[in-house]
């Protein structure tokens with residue numbers, strides 16, 4: 547599936563309307579990603595993990611499509627409330643809850659929680675008596691970029707005792723959740739986790755506890771600068787088959803974050819300085835590691851960079867505008883010679899980027915434009931695509 551990527555004309559046209567740096571979010575692309583998951587993983591309902599990108603227009607679009615939402619704090623519940631989403635469509639999926647989070651959950655009517663420790667049970671039972679709970683278990687996956695299982699999850703062996711204790715405390719023990727880690731490139735990680743959790747479901751049933759819900763977390767991957775070397779449709783379909791086989795009667799949920807918004811946003815940033823260090827050209831951009839590129843550090847990520855311009859390509863360095871030596875974004879990037887003022891484009895930068903940007907050195911957060919609001923450019927793109935399709939159709943018809 548293709549990412550949302552502006553072409554050179556669109557980028558430069560937008561840069562006349564909005565000073566750089568700015569982001570361009572395609573809400574249609576978010577909707578397309580949602581439809582892709584529904585199509586290839588139909589057994590699972592969707593809780594969008596909004597920490598990846600809580601832009602109100604993305605939330606509104608997903609809400610209109612019927613999505614549910616994964617939240618981790620009072621602030622995230624408030625964002626959803628502002629987007630018109632009711633608490634009945636949220637799961638408070640941070641296994642550790644704070645007082646403000648409990649208060650917001652009660653205010654907005656959030657009734658589903660996850661937990662991972664015995665010490666969390668009395669807190670939950672006091673703040674949300676009778677709530678539905680899922681226990682988060684640890685699963686292992688060496689093929690995830692971001693490991694979440696060193697910090698989160700109860701050992702598999704303690705899952706059922708924890709659910710029984712939750713029942714005794716007056717909570718409704720509904721089932722089990724896990725997260726194989728973010729940007730998971732392994733279908734086997736899901737399949738193995740499902741097998742292990744299936745055993746727990748059988749064991750629970752044998753002991754008289756009927757579990758009804760399974761939440762398989764997020765982790766679905768998107769392209770980085772190195773591309774994406776898994777067939778995602780095949781991966782989702784394999785998971786779906788395993789769900790049909792092992793959990794035919796269970797309510798299944800997934801919590802995608804990165805997948806829904808990652809490919810739906812572009813950054814336009816421009817060159818504000820250049821220098822030459824030996825044979826290596828350096829370009830200083832007006833956006834850096836303390837801004838939208840913060841995911842390079844926090845999310846261990848490299849975003850696809852698109853430079854426009856002709857001429858020989860030289861391995862170049864791209865750095866951000868802050869007064870810190872750590873603010874270097876790309877090294878050895880083959881780029882044509884670029885003048886001060888040139889715009890460059892970064893794609894697939896919609897997840898875990900704006901959310902961790904800081905105001906270090908006093909730089910303002912990059913503005914976000916919504917692509918679908920740029921009616922003239924959207925219409926132009928549609929015409930180009932139609933012309934393309936017409937010409938490839940006529941080529942196909944040639945004898």
Ligand SMILES: *Cc1c(COP(=O)(O)O)cnc(C)c1O
Nearest residue numbers: 595728729764765801802803804
């Ligand atoms: C972050 C998170 C997600 C989303 O993970 P992705 O890898 O972005 O899909 C889902 N569930 C929980 C509990 C999370 O913490």
